Amino acid sequence: MNSRERILQRLYASQASAQNPEQTSQTTGIQAEHAAGWTQLAQSEWLASFKQNLLDNHAEVIETTTANWAGELAQQLTARGVKRLLSGEHEQGRVLLNALAQFAEQHTEQQKITPVDASLLTEPLSKEELFLSIDAGFSVASAGLAETGSLLVETGPQEPRALSLVPPLNIILLNASAITASFLTLVQAQKLPAHMPTNVLLISGPSKTADIQQTLAYGAHGPKELIVLLLTDA
Amino acid sequence: MSQKIASDSMHINIEQLQQELNVEQREFNELQQRHFKVRAKMALENEALRKSFRGASDFLMGKRKAVFPDESALSALRDRGEAIRQHSLANLPELLERLEKNLTANGIQVHWAETADEACTIIHDILTANNARTVVKGKSMVTEEIELNHFLEARGIECLESDMGEYLVQLAGETPSHIIMPAIHKNKAQIARLMHARAQTSDGSQVPYTEDVDELIGNARAILRDKFMRADAGISGVNMAVANTGTLCLVENEGNGRMTTTMPKLHIAVTGIEKVVEDFSHVPELLTLLTRSATGQKISTYFNMISGPKKAGELDGPEQVHLVLVDNGRSRIFSHPVLKPTLQCIRCGACMNHCPVYARVGGHAYGSTYPGPIGQVVTPQIAGLEKHGDMLSACSLNGACGEACPVRIPLPELIRELRAEAVSPQFTDAAAVSNATAVQEVMGRGAKRTLGESLIWRGWALTHRFAPLYRIMTTAMTRGRGLFRSKAAAALLSPWTDSRSTPQPARRSLHELAKARGVAGQYQNNTADKRGDNA
Numbered sequence: 094m095n096s097r098e099r100i101l102q103r104l105y106a107s108q109a110s111a112q113n114p115e116q117t118s119q120t121t122g123i124q125a126e127h128a129a130g131w132t133q134l135a136q137s138e139w140l141a142s143f144k145q146n147l148l149d150n151h152a153e154v155i156e157t158t159t160a161n162w163a164g165e166l167a168q169q170l171t172a173r174g175v176k177r178l179l180s181g182e183h184e185q186g187r188v189l190l191n192a193l194a195q196f197a198e199q200h201t202e203q204q205k206i207t208p209v210d211a212s213l214l215t216e217p218l219s220k221e222e223l224f225l226s227i228d229a230g231f232s233v234a235s236a237g238l239a240e241t242g243s244l245l246v247e248t249g250p251q252e253p254r255a256l257s258l259v260p261p262l263n264i265i266l267l268n269a270s271a272i273t274a275s276f277l278t279l280v281q282a283q284k285l286p287a288h289m290p291t292n293v294l295l296i297s298g299p300s301k302t303a304d305i306q307q308t309l310a311y312g313a314h315g316p317k318e319l320i321v322l323l324l325t326d327a
Numbered sequence: 328m329s330q331k332i333a334s335d336s337m338h339i340n341i342e343q344l345q346q347e348l349n350v351e352q353r354e355f356n357e358l359q360q361r362h363f364k365v366r367a368k369m370a371l372e373n374e375a376l377r378k379s380f381r382g383a384s385d386f387l388m389g390k391r392k393a394v395f396p397d398e399s400a401l402s403a404l405r406d407r408g409e410a411i412r413q414h415s416l417a418n419l420p421e422l423l424e425r426l427e428k429n430l431t432a433n434g435i436q437v438h439w440a441e442t443a444d445e446a447c448t449i450i451h452d453i454l455t456a457n458n459a460r461t462v463v464k465g466k467s468m469v470t471e472e473i474e475l476n477h478f479l480e481a482r483g484i485e486c487l488e489s490d491m492g493e494y495l496v497q498l499a500g501e502t503p504s505h506i507i508m509p510a511i512h513k514n515k516a517q518i519a520r521l522m523h524a525r526a527q528t529s530d531g532s533q534v535p536y537t538e539d540v541d542e543l544i545g546n547a548r549a550i551l552r553d554k555f556m557r558a559d560a561g562i563s564g565v566n567m568a569v570a571n572t573g574t575l576c577l578v579e580n581e582g583n584g585r586m587t588t589t590m591p592k593l594h595i596a597v598t599g600i601e602k603v604v605e606d607f608s609h610v611p612e613l614l615t616l617l618t619r620s621a622t623g624q625k626i627s628t629y630f631n632m633i634s635g636p637k638k639a640g641e642l643d644g645p646e647q648v649h650l651v652l653v654d655n656g657r658s659r660i661f662s663h664p665v666l667k668p669t670l671q672c673i674r675c676g677a678c679m680n681h682c683p684v685y686a687r688v689g690g691h692a693y694g695s696t697y698p699g700p701i702g703q704v705v706t707p708q709i710a711g712l713e714k715h716g717d718m719l720s721a722c723s724l725n726g727a728c729g730e731a732c733p734v735r736i737p738l739p740e741l742i743r744e745l746r747a748e749a750v751s752p753q754f755t756d757a758a759a760v761s762n763a764t765a766v767q768e769v770m771g772r773g774a775k776r777t778l779g780e781s782l783i784w785r786g787w788a789l790t791h792r793f794a795p796l797y798r799i800m801t802t803a804m805t806r807g808r809g810l811f812r813s814k815a816a817a818a819l820l821s822p823w824t825d826s827r828s829t830p831q832p833a834r835r836s837l838h839e840l841a842k843a844r845g846v847a848g849q850y851q852n853n854t855a856d857k858r859g860d861n862a
Contacts, residue, residue: 097439100600100654104420107662111417146625217642220556220590241615241626250640254589258582276611276626285607289433289572291638292589295630300582302544303622304492304508306379306515307386310544313491314551315582315629 139239139272144323146242150298151311152319158326163192166264166322170209170229171196175262178211179218180231181252185266186213189231214253223259230256230316234267234296236284240275243297244321247290254292263316265296268327339536344524352500359502359694363717366692376512376689383511384686390623391677391731408616409735411609412671415601419661419670422570422603423652429573433635435648443473446653450475450562450595451482453649457593459484459559463551465587466490466579467564468506468674469599469653471696472709475562487558489551489583491544498525504690506697507621507676512689515540522546529553551583561587561645565598566673567613568650571606575650577631578617580624585631594636594645600652601661601670613673616733620677656709659767665744666769669704671734678728678738684721693718700728700738707745712771716749749775801836808832 094102134142144154157165166189170178178193180186190211197208218227232252234244244265248254257263273279276295285293300315311317358366370376395401415422427437438453440446454462462484464470476497479486488497492509496502499521503509510518515538522543523536527550534546563584567576575596577584588594604610618624637644660669679685679699690698695706695715703722707715719742728738748769790796810816811829820829835843 095439096441096445096654100439100441100652100658101420101423103658104423104600104661107658108417108420110662111664111667150628214642224552224556238626243626243630248641248644250638250642253642254585255643258585258589276614280608280611289574289632289634291433291633291635291641291644293632293634294585295626295632296628297626297630298628300580301628302491302581304490304495304510304581305518305540305543306513307383307508308515308540310541312548313544313581313583314489314548314555314586 134239134274136270136272139274140269140323142239143237143242143272146240147298147319147321148242150242151301152242152298152321154321154323156323156325159324162266162322162324163188164196167192167196167209169320171200171206173262174207175209175228176207177227178209178229178231179214179227179256179260180211181233181256182213182215183233183251185233186231214256218255223255227260229262229264230258230260231264232257232266234265235271236279237267237269237272238274238276238279238295239272241295241297243276243295245279246294246296247286248292248294249290257294257296258315261312261317262320263296263299263318264320264322266322267324269323269325270327339523341524341533344520348499348521348524355499355501355691359691363692363694363721366694367688367721370688370692375514375517377687379512379514380686380689383505383508384680387508387622387676387680391620391680392623394619394623394625404612404616405733405735407612408673408733409671411604411613412673412734413668415604415609416661416667416670418605419600419603422605423600425605426568426570426573426603427652429570430568430575430650431573433573434638435573435575435635435650438649438651439654440651441654443653443655446473446597446651446655447475447478449651450597451479451484453593453595454479454484454560457560457647459591459593461485461487461554461558462560462562463487463489463554463558463583463587463591464493465561465563465577465584466493466509467562467597468503468696469564469597470562471503473597473653473655475597486562487551487554489554489587490579491547491581491583494547494551495521498522502691502696504698505676505679506674506701512691515543518543526550552586555583555586555590558591560593560595561589561591562595562597563587565596565602565650566617567610568598568603569605569607569610570603573634574607575633575648576610576614577633578614578627578629579631580622580628582629585629588631588633588648589644592646593649594633594647595649595651596633597651597653600654600657601672617673617675620731620733621675656770659770660708662767663769666704666708666741668736669701669708669741671736672701672705673734674701675733677731677733678736681727681731683725683727684723688721693721700742701736704736704738704741704745707749707771708769710770711774712745712749712769713774714771716745716771716775719746719749745769748772750777750780752776798838801838804832805834805836805839808834 147154180189193209193211200206232246234246236245244267246257299311299317299319300313301309301311302313303309358369430437438449440449464486476486488494495510495518504512519536519538522534526534528534537543563577565575566578614630618627636646636648657670660666678701682699685699693702695702697705703718722742724739726739732738751773753773790800
C-alpha cells in the first residue's frame with residue numbers, strides 16, 4: 094500500500110466510525126440573505142461602493158466612456174512619462190495603441206513629449222525584458238465586485254498573467270455594467286467560467302505589505318500603482 | 328528624523344554589526360532549545376519584544392473589529408464558515424479523491440505524503456528531476472511545518488523566502504513568530520540593521536542603512552524581483568483547494584505568491600489535506616472570513632485561482648504544476664472525536680491576535696511552527712505531547728480565541744482536552760480500545776502524567792466526595808493557615824508562587840461562617856446572605 098492509500102484508508106475508517114452525522118445547518122438561508130442585502134442595492138450604489146473600496150486600497154479610478162477612454166489614457170500615460178507599455182492581443186489593446194499613436198502624432202510639434210512605445214504581446218517575452226524594461230501593463234477585467242472593489246481578470250492567450258503583475262504600473266479596463274454585488278453573488282450567478290482558465294485573479298489594489306512594524310507600503314513585489322478605467326456607458 | 332538617521336548611518340561599522348547579529352542569532356537558536364518556561368520567562372523580560380507584540384495585537388484586533396461592524400452579520404458568517412469547514416471534513420476522503428481527479432484532468436500532478444520527511448523527499452525529487460537549483464517560496468506555513476528549507480538547503484538547493492516578513496525572518500536565521508505577520512517581533516530599527524548587515528543586492532553590494540519603511544521595502548523588492556526573474560522553481564502554500572473544479576486558491580497582498588506561481592517554469596504547491604473545500608460556492612465566504620479575521624481587510628489585494636499549468640497558446644505561466652498533499656498527523660487528528668475541529672482551521676491568526684498570553688510572550692516562546700492557541704492545539708497533535716505538551720499550560724482558558732475564531736473552533740475546549748490527554752493513562756484496557764475502534768490516541772498521550780500529581784488529584788476528588796473528609800481538610804486549612812507563610816510551604820508551592828501571590832486560606836471556612844449566621848441548611852431556599860462572605 095502506498096501513502097495515498099494509507100491516508101485515505103485511515104480517513105475512511107475514521108469517517109465510518111464517527112458518531113456524529115454531518116451537521117447540515119441553515120446555510121443556504123444565510124447565503125440567500127447576504128446576497129439579497131447586496132442585490133437590493135441599485136446599480137449606482139454598487140458603483141459607488143466599488144469606487145470607494147478601490148480608492149481606500151490606494152488605486153486610482155477614472156470614469157470615462159467607450160468613445161473617450163483610449164484618448165484620455167493616452168494623454169495620462171504620456172504625461173506620466175511611461176516609456177514602454179504592453180497589452181494583451183485583444184480589441185481594447187488595439188484601440189489603445191491607435192490612440193497612443195494618434196496622440197503622439199497630434200503633439201509632434203510640442204517639445205518634450207516622448208511617445209509611449211506600446212505593443213501587443215503576441216509571443217513570449219524574455220523575463221529580463223519584462224522585469225527591466227516594461228513600465229506599464231494593460232489588462233481587461235471581465236467583472237467588478239462592489240462589496241470589495243475587486244476586478245476579475247481571466248488570463249489566457251489574449252491576457253497574459255504577467256501584465257497585471259510585473260510592470261510597476263497596472264491599468265485595468267472595466268465596463269461599469271459588469272459590476273456585480275460581491276464575489277458570492279458572482280459565484281452564485283455562475284458567472285465564473287464553467288471551465289476555469291488556468292489562472293483567474295481578483296485584483297483589489299496595487300501590491301502592498303505591512304510586514305514591517307504594521308506600516309503600510311505599496312509596491313511590495315508587484316505593481317506600485319493601479320489605474321482602473323471605468324466605462325460608465327458600457 | 329530620516330535626515331539624522333541617514334547621517335548616523337555613515338558611522339555604522341558593518342563588521343561590528345554583522346558580529347552583533349551573529350551573536351543574536353546564536354542566542355536565538357540556543358533559546359529555542361531551552362524549556363518552554365525558560366523561553367516564556369526570557370520573552371517576558373524582553374521589553375522591546377513585548378512592545379512589538381502588544382502593538383501588533385492591538386493593531387490587528389482593532390482592524391478586525393472595524394471591518395466587522397455588525398455583530399449579528401458576523402455571527403451568521405461564522406456559522407456559515409463553521410458549516411462549510413465541517414462539511415468539508417465530514418466528506419474529507421471523498422473530496423480529496425475528487426480534488427485529485429479534477430486537478431489531474433486540469434494537468435496538475437498530485438502527490439501524497441504521509442510524513443514531513445516524505446513530503447520533503449517528494450518535493451526534492453520533483454526539483455532534481457527538473458534540474459532546479461534555485462527556488463523562490465511564497466508564504467506557506469506547511470512548508471515551515473515540514474522544515475522544507477533545511478531539507479533542500481542541505482541538498483544544495485537555494486530556497487529563498489519571498490514574503491517580506493518571511494524574507495526578513497530567514498535573513499535573521501530565525502523562524503516566524505506569527506502565521507500571518509512572520510516578522511511581527513522585530514521593530515523598524517532591528518530590520519534596518521538586519522537589512523544593512525546581511526542583505527545583498529543583485530550586484531553583490533551592501534544595502535544602505537535606512538529605517539524608512541518604503542525604502543526598506545524598496546530594497547527588498549529589488550533583491551527579490553531579481554530572484555523571481557531567475558528562479559528555476561516556485562514553491563507556494565494553498566489557502567483553499569476546490570474539489571469540484573480542481574482549483575488551488577492563494578490569498579495574498581504582496582504579489583510574491585503570484586510571482587512564485589507565475590514566473591518560474593515549475594510550480595510546486597504544498598498543502599495540508601484539510602484545506603480542501605467541495606465547491607466554488609464555498610469559497611467567497613471563507614475568503615471574506617479569512618481576510619477580515621486576519622488583517623481586517625475586506626479582501627486581500629490578490630486572490631489567485633490556479634487551475635492548471637500554461638496551456639498551448641498562453642504566453643506565460645509555469646509549464647508544470649504539482650500539488651503535494653501532506654498528512655503529517657492530520658488523519659490522526661481526524662480520528663479523534665473531540666479534537667477533530669482542529670482541522671477546521673483556515674490559518675487566519677485571529678486566535679493569536681486575541682490571546683492575552685500570546686500578546687505577552689510572543690510567538691517564539693511556544694517553540695513551534697504554529698504559535699498561539701491554534702499552535703497549542705495543532706503542534707502537540709502532530710509532534711507529540713512529550714515534546715510539546717508544556718505549551719498547553721500557556722493558557723488561562725479566558726476564551727478570547729474561541730470567540731474570535733471565524734470558523735468557531737472551540738479552542739479552549741480543545742486545549743482542555745489536550746491537557747487531559749497529556750495526563751491520562753494510555754489506552755490499555757479492552758473497553759477503551761473497543762470503544763475507540765478507529766480512534767487513535769493523541770501522540771504522547773499520558774506523557775505529562777506523574778504519580779505524585781495523579782495521587783494529589785485523586786485525594787482532591789475523594790475529599791470532595793466525602794463530607795467528613797472535606798470538613799477535616801477545611802479545618803486543617805483554616806486552622807493551619809499560618810503554615811502557608813512558612814519556608815517549607817514556600818519551597819513546596821514555589822512553582823505556583825514564583826509568579827503569583829501565595830494563596831491565603833481564610834480564618835474560618837464558608838460553612839462555619841454560614842452556620843454562625845444561622846443560614847446553614849437554607850441554601851436551597853436561596854435565603855443565604857446576598858452580600859456573601861468574603862472572609
